[in-house]
Amino acid sequence: MLTETSARLTGVPSIDLVALLPVIAPVVALLLILLADALRPGLRLPSDLIGLAGLLTAAGGVAYLALDGEDRNTACSGGFVVTTGQTGPTRLPESLSPAEFGFGCSYVVSDLTLAVQGIVLLGAVACLLLALNGPGAKDRTAHHTLLLATVAGATALAGARDLATLTVALETATLPTIGLIALRRDAQGAQAAVTMLLTAIASLGMLLLGIGLLFLATGSLYLFRIADVLAAGPDRPVLVVAVAGAVLSLAGIGFKVSLVPFHMWTPDTYAGAPLPIAAFLSTVSKAAGVSAAVVLLGIGLPALHEAWAPLIGILAVLTMTVGNLIALRQNVAVRLLAWSTVAQAGWVMLPFAAAGPSRDSVREATAGAIGYLLAYVVASLAVFAVVVLVARHHRSGEEHTLQTYRGLSRTEPVASAVLAFALLCLAGLPPGVMGLIAKVVALRPVVDAEVWPVAVIAALNVALALAYYLRWVALLVAPGDRSAPRWRLRPAEGIVLGGAAAGCLGLSVGAEVIAGLLPGILH
Amino acid sequence: MTGTGYTWLLPVLVLLPLAGALVLLAVPLLSDRLAAWIGTAIGGVTLLLSLLAAFVTWDRGFGRMQLQARTDWISALGLEASLGLDGVSTPLVLLTALLAVLTCLHLTRAEPDRLLVVCVLTVTGGAIATFTALDLLLFFVAFETVLIPMWFVIGVWGDGRQEGQPANAAARFVLYTAAGSAVMLLGIILVITRTGTSDITELIQRGGAGLSATTQTVAAVLIVIGLAVKTPMWPLHTWLPPAHTIAPTTGSVLLAGVLLKLGTYGLVRVAVPILPAGMANVAPWLGGFAVTGIVWAGLACLVERDLKRLVALSSVAHMGFVLLGVASMTPTGLQGALFANIAHGVVSALLFFVVGALKDRQHSSDLQQLGPGLRDRMPRLGWLLTFGAVAGLGLPGLAVFWGELLAVAGAWQSSGLGMLNRPFAVIAAAGTVIAAAYWLRVLRVLWQGRPEPGQGPDATRHETVTMMPLVLATVGLGLVPGPLLGATAGVVRLLLPGGGAVP
Structure with a gap:
C-alpha cells in the first residue's frame, strides 16, 4: 500500500519484495558481512553462516515462488512521463496504454526466471562450501562479498526484462569475479584477473553498443516492447540496425558463455584462479551468461531469429568442436575442464540454432538450453568437488595433471566413483543417463528443424568428447600407487561431494526434471 | 491380447542383473572367486526367469508383444519405460542369459575378478533391456548402457x-x-x-x-x-x-x-x-x-x-x-x-x-x-x-x-x-x-x-x-x-x- 502510494506520488515503480527475494537476499547478506567485518574484523564462522544464509534464503524464495506458481511482474513503469519544464511527473491519459509508449516491467518472475535462479543458487552454494577451506579462508570477507555480489547479479539477470537492467545485472555478475580470480595472489592469478578484466571491458563495450543500436531501432528498452516492434515488420533500415545490435550484443554475451571465438580467456583464467573460483566461473558465471542470451534472444528478439539462429548454430558447433579438439590434448586437470566447459557451452547454446518463426520453437529451444544447463552444472560441480579434493591432497596442488588420478579408485573408491559418474554424465553415456537425456533435449529442436549440418557435427562431437572423458576415467581404474595417504574430508566438502553425486544420480533416475524444466509459455 | 499375470517378469529380468552388478560393485570385501560364483547364480536365475518368460510368451503366442509392463519415465519427452517380449526378442534374451551364466562360470576358474563380473552383469542387464524395450528412447538408453x-x-x-x-x-x-x-x-x-x-x-x-x-x-x-x-x-x-x-x-x-x-x-x-x-x-x-x-x-x-x-x-x-x-x-x-x-x-x-x-x-x-x-x-x-x-x-x-x-x-x-x-x-x-x-x-x-x-x-x-x-x-x-x-x-x-x- 505504502509503496503504491509512493509510486503514485514520485513515479518510481512499485517493487514486489517477495518476487525480488532471490536478488535481495544475497545483497542483504553481503551488507551484513561487511558490517560484521567493520565491527569485529576477522570473524570466521558468522560470516560463513551469513553468506550461506543469504544464499539459502534466496533459494527459499525461489522455491516459494515456484510453489506459488503465480507469475509476478515488478518494477513496472506505470506510464509516467517526466517532461521538461514541469514540476513533477505527469500521468499518461487513461485512454492510452503505457505499452504503446514503450513502457513495461523490468523484472518478471516466470518459469524461466526461477529455473535459472535455481541453477545459479545451486552452483553458488556448492562453490561457497568448496571455497571455505581455500580462497574463502584466507580472504573471507572479500571472497564472500564478491561471490554474493555476483550471485545477486546473476539472479537479477534471470528476471531482467529490459535492456538496462540486463546490462547492469550482467556486469554485476561479471565484475566481482575479477576480484575473485585475483584472490590467488600470485603472478598467475594476477595475470588471470587482468585477462578477465580486459575481456569484461571489451565485451561490455560490445554489449553497450549492441544495446544502443537495439534501442535506436525500436525506441524502447523493454524486451516485450522490442519484440512487438520487431514482430510488426519494421522498415529495412530499422531491421539492419536491429540486426547489427543483436549481433553485437550476442558477441558481448558470447564472452561470458565462452563461445568460440570469444573463448580465449577461459583456459588461462581457469588455470590462474583458485579452483573453487574456477568451479564458480564454469557454473554460476556461465549460467548467468546463458540466461542473458536466453532472455535477450528468446524474449526480446525472437523476430530476428533468421539472423541469429544460423549464427548461433555456427558458433555452437564451432565452440564444441574447438573445445573438444583442444581438450583432447590437455594434461592438466583444470585446463582440460576449462576446454571441456567451452565445448559444453556449445551444447547449451545448440538448441537456439533451431529457433523458428513460431513462439513454440523459441520456447522449445529455451527449454533445451536450460535443461542442458542444469545437467551440465550439476555434473560440473561433482567433478570440481573431486578436483578440489585432489588438489588439496597432492603435492602438485591446483596445477595437478591427470596422472595424479592414476589408481585413485583403489585409495578413494567413493570419490572416484563420483568423478567417473559425473564425467560420464558430461559425456552423456549411461550410467550417466542425466547427460544423455540432456543431449536428447538439446538435439531435439535442431533435428525437428532439420538443421542437419549442425545436428550431425554435434552428434560426432559426442564421440570426440568421450575420448578425453574416458581417458580420465581409465586413469582412475589403472593400477597405481596403493600407498597414497587417505583423504581427510572436511564437512563442507563432503556436503558438496555428496550433494552433487546425489544430484547426478537423482537427475539420472528422474530425468523428467531436465526435460520438463520449462513447461509453460516463455516470458 | 497382452495377457495378464507375469507382468513382473520383464522388469525383474532387466533389473536383477543390474542390481546384482550394483551390489557386487558396492561390496569390495567379496573375494573375486566368490563374486564370480554370485554372478553365475544371478545369471542362472536370469536364465531360469527368461526360460519362464519364453514359455509364457510361447504359450500366449509369439506373434504379439507379451508380458508388457510399462510405467511413465520422462513424460516431457513422451518416454515410457515399457517392456515386452515377442518371437524376435525371446531367443535373443535366452541367448544373452545363457552367455551370462557361461561367462560368469568361466570366470570362476580363469582370471576371476569381481569388477569383471560387475561388467558382465551390466552388459547382460543392458542387453536384455534393449531386446525388450518398447520405447524408442528407452531402446536407445539401453543400447548405450x-x-x-x-x-x-x-x-x-x-x-x-x-x-x-x-x-x-x-x-x-x-x-x-x-x-x-x-x-x-x-x-x-x-x-x-x-x-x-x-x-x-x-x-x-x-x-x-x-x-x-x-x-x-x-x-x-x-x-x-x-x-x-x-x-x-x-x-x-x-x-x-x-x-x-x-x-x-x-x-x-x-x-x-x-x-x-x-x-x-x-x-x-x-x-x-x-x-x-x-x-x-x-x-x-x-x-x-x-x-x-x-x-x-x-x-x-x-x-x-x-x-x-x-x-x-x-x-x-x-x-x-x-x-x-x-x-x-x-x-x-x-x-x-x-x-x-x-x-x-x-x-x-x-x-x-x-x-x-x-x-x-x-x-x-x-x-x-x-x-x-x-x-x-x-x-x-x-x-x-x-x-x-x-x-x-x-x-x-x-x-x-x-x-x-x-x-x-x-x-x-x-x-x-x-x-x-x-x-x-x-x-x-x-x-x-x-x-x-x-x-x-x-x-x-x-x-x-x-x-x-x-x-x-x-x-x-x-x-x-x-x-x-x-x-x-x-x-x-x-x-x-x-x-x-x-x-x-x-x-x-x-x-x-x-x-x-x-x-
Whole structure:
C-alpha cells in the first residue's frame, strides 16, 4: 500500500519484495558481512553462516515462488512521463496504454526466471562450501562479498526484462569475479584477473553498443516492447540496425558463455584462479551468461531469429568442436575442464540454432538450453568437488595433471566413483543417463528443424568428447600407487561431494526434471 | 491380447542383473572367486526367469508383444519405460542369459575378478533391456548402457602384452560405436518428433504412415548407419578385429554373442517396420555392403595368421549374411537373418571360448605358435575347435547353415533389392565357399600334423562344462531348426510392409 502510494506520488515503480527475494537476499547478506567485518574484523564462522544464509534464503524464495506458481511482474513503469519544464511527473491519459509508449516491467518472475535462479543458487552454494577451506579462508570477507555480489547479479539477470537492467545485472555478475580470480595472489592469478578484466571491458563495450543500436531501432528498452516492434515488420533500415545490435550484443554475451571465438580467456583464467573460483566461473558465471542470451534472444528478439539462429548454430558447433579438439590434448586437470566447459557451452547454446518463426520453437529451444544447463552444472560441480579434493591432497596442488588420478579408485573408491559418474554424465553415456537425456533435449529442436549440418557435427562431437572423458576415467581404474595417504574430508566438502553425486544420480533416475524444466509459455 | 499375470517378469529380468552388478560393485570385501560364483547364480536365475518368460510368451503366442509392463519415465519427452517380449526378442534374451551364466562360470576358474563380473552383469542387464524395450528412447538408453562396461572389459582386462594396446582397442571400440549411436539418436529423434510418439508397438502398427518418404529415408539412413557400426557392417567394422583380439575371453564372448546382436536386432525391430519406405531405398545399399563384407572378410580370413583375429573377422562375414537377410525385406530373408543372428552368437561364443583356452596355454593365438597336431596334443580342445570350425563354415545339420541358407534364399527372391537380388545371392553363396576354405586351412594347420613335445594340458572338466551347452545348442538348432523358425515366423510378417507378401 505504502509503496503504491509512493509510486503514485514520485513515479518510481512499485517493487514486489517477495518476487525480488532471490536478488535481495544475497545483497542483504553481503551488507551484513561487511558490517560484521567493520565491527569485529576477522570473524570466521558468522560470516560463513551469513553468506550461506543469504544464499539459502534466496533459494527459499525461489522455491516459494515456484510453489506459488503465480507469475509476478515488478518494477513496472506505470506510464509516467517526466517532461521538461514541469514540476513533477505527469500521468499518461487513461485512454492510452503505457505499452504503446514503450513502457513495461523490468523484472518478471516466470518459469524461466526461477529455473535459472535455481541453477545459479545451486552452483553458488556448492562453490561457497568448496571455497571455505581455500580462497574463502584466507580472504573471507572479500571472497564472500564478491561471490554474493555476483550471485545477486546473476539472479537479477534471470528476471531482467529490459535492456538496462540486463546490462547492469550482467556486469554485476561479471565484475566481482575479477576480484575473485585475483584472490590467488600470485603472478598467475594476477595475470588471470587482468585477462578477465580486459575481456569484461571489451565485451561490455560490445554489449553497450549492441544495446544502443537495439534501442535506436525500436525506441524502447523493454524486451516485450522490442519484440512487438520487431514482430510488426519494421522498415529495412530499422531491421539492419536491429540486426547489427543483436549481433553485437550476442558477441558481448558470447564472452561470458565462452563461445568460440570469444573463448580465449577461459583456459588461462581457469588455470590462474583458485579452483573453487574456477568451479564458480564454469557454473554460476556461465549460467548467468546463458540466461542473458536466453532472455535477450528468446524474449526480446525472437523476430530476428533468421539472423541469429544460423549464427548461433555456427558458433555452437564451432565452440564444441574447438573445445573438444583442444581438450583432447590437455594434461592438466583444470585446463582440460576449462576446454571441456567451452565445448559444453556449445551444447547449451545448440538448441537456439533451431529457433523458428513460431513462439513454440523459441520456447522449445529455451527449454533445451536450460535443461542442458542444469545437467551440465550439476555434473560440473561433482567433478570440481573431486578436483578440489585432489588438489588439496597432492603435492602438485591446483596445477595437478591427470596422472595424479592414476589408481585413485583403489585409495578413494567413493570419490572416484563420483568423478567417473559425473564425467560420464558430461559425456552423456549411461550410467550417466542425466547427460544423455540432456543431449536428447538439446538435439531435439535442431533435428525437428532439420538443421542437419549442425545436428550431425554435434552428434560426432559426442564421440570426440568421450575420448578425453574416458581417458580420465581409465586413469582412475589403472593400477597405481596403493600407498597414497587417505583423504581427510572436511564437512563442507563432503556436503558438496555428496550433494552433487546425489544430484547426478537423482537427475539420472528422474530425468523428467531436465526435460520438463520449462513447461509453460516463455516470458 | 497382452495377457495378464507375469507382468513382473520383464522388469525383474532387466533389473536383477543390474542390481546384482550394483551390489557386487558396492561390496569390495567379496573375494573375486566368490563374486564370480554370485554372478553365475544371478545369471542362472536370469536364465531360469527368461526360460519362464519364453514359455509364457510361447504359450500366449509369439506373434504379439507379451508380458508388457510399462510405467511413465520422462513424460516431457513422451518416454515410457515399457517392456515386452515377442518371437524376435525371446531367443535373443535366452541367448544373452545363457552367455551370462557361461561367462560368469568361466570366470570362476580363469582370471576371476569381481569388477569383471560387475561388467558382465551390466552388459547382460543392458542387453536384455534393449531386446525388450518398447520405447524408442528407452531402446536407445539401453543400447548405450552396454558401452561403458564393455569398454572397461577390453581396456582393463585386455591382453596387455603390448603396452597401450588394450587402451587403444577399447577406445576405438567405444568411439566408433558412440559416434554411430549418436548419429542413430538423430534418426530416432526425427522419428519421434515427426510422429509424436516413441512407442515402438504403436509405430510398428502405423508402419511409416504419416511419415513422408524423404523423412523416412533420412531417418533410415541415420539409424542404419548407427546400427551398422555396431553390427558391424563393412566398411564400418574396423573397430571389431582389435577389440575382439585384445579383449579377454569373457569380453570376446560377450562382444560376439551379445553386442553384435544389438545392431541387427535394432534393424529388425526399428528400421524395417517403422521406416518401410526409407528402408526400401536403403536396402540395396545395405545388401551391397553386406555381400562386400562377406567376401572381404572371407578373403582376409584366408591370410590371417592370428586365430582370435580370424574368428573375429569371420564374425564380420557372418553378420554380412544377417544384414543381407534384413536387406532382402522378405519373410524368408528376415527369418534367415534372425536365425543366423542366434546361430552366430552360439557358434562364435563357442569358438572364442576354445581360442581363449588355447591362448591361455600358449600365451599366443598365432597359428604358427599354436602349432600343429592339436588332435594328438589336446584332443578335447582339438575336437571342440574342429566342431566350431565346421559349424562356422556352414555344415548342414549345424546351426549356421539354416540361417545363411535362408538369408541367401531371401535375397534371391527379394524384390526390394531390384536387379541386384540374384547377383547378391550368388556372391553371398560364394562367401560360404570362402568360409569353407579358411576354416579348412585352420584345421590343416592346427588339427593335423606331428605334435611338438612339451605342450600344455588338455581342456579341463570346467572348460568342457562351460562349452558344452554351446555345442548342444549348435547341434540342436542345426537338427531341429523348427522351434526357432516357428518363433519368428509370425512376427516377421507383422514387421514387414504389407504383411511381407512377396509380389
